[in-house]
Amino acid sequence: MFVRAYLRASTRDQDANRAEGQLKAFATERGLKIASWYRENESGAKLDRPELFKLLSDAEEGDVLLIEQVDRLSRLNDADWKKLRAAIDAKGVRIVALDLPTSHQLMGSNADGFTGRVLEAVNGLLLDLLAATARKDYEDRRRRQAQGVAKARVEGKFQGRPENVDRNAGIEGMLTSGMSWNDIQKATGCGRATIAKIVKRMKDQKAA
Known part of the structure; x- marks a missing residue:
């Protein structure tokens, strides 16, 4: 054993x-x-x-x-x-x-x-x-967080999480160089949702 x-x-x-x-x-x-x-x-x-x-x-x-x-x-x-x-x-x-x-x-x-x-x-x-x-417990915490955000938005207090500009600029550079999403996650500690958001923004900038 x-x-x-x-x-x-x-x-x-x-x-x-x-x-x-x-x-x-x-x-x-x-x-x-x-x-x-x-x-x-x-x-x-x-x-x-x-x-x-x-x-x-x-x-x-x-x-x-x-x-x-x-x-x-x-x-x-x-x-x-x-x-x-x-x-x-x-x-x-x-x-x-x-x-x-x-x-x-x-x-x-x-x-x-x-x-x-x-x-x-x-x-x-x-x-x-x-x-x-x-x-x-996980679902209850998520629901309370969503309720708190909704309340803050109604009161005009919700600002959202500030963007990590330096990190995201680095991720853009890694994507441009052809680095894989898995390697970017390991290097920066970010989630795939963050990378997807940056990829979309890069595509939108190219299309503009």
Whole structure:
């Protein structure tokens, strides 16, 4: 059994490594060592996360996917969560989350046989519940943000996020030189939506 730790933060401004110490301490207390780390700055609301799927590709049956909280693994909608669960179950990987105490026993010797199957069943139900809760929290926050923006617009207070002029000028130069969108994302930390917006603006300027 290998323990594979997954660390995720939503944006480049957040630290995906924040929970590393907690995960190390958790494994050490159980006499286990984390064999590999997978870190990325991606939204938990999207299924396409390269490091998470690299972990699943590397994993063998019985390995542990260790996370700080279930929302680090998923803020997915129901359909995408089912796809992710199916991929995890197909590999025979055990999900252990610090905020899900029933999952902790899956790292021990009693995780096999009848007891292990009962634990996995109970853990699976609670995992689905926490994933649904994480999604609801995500949707609630998005709704509150949208309401706040709408209110600010009505009151004439909403200015929007100021453009990062220097960065966007650099992105224009990278696009002109033929650099791929993936390489631009890695170099600047921006999202694909930002690049798409700049591409559209460049096309509009050419057409003008």
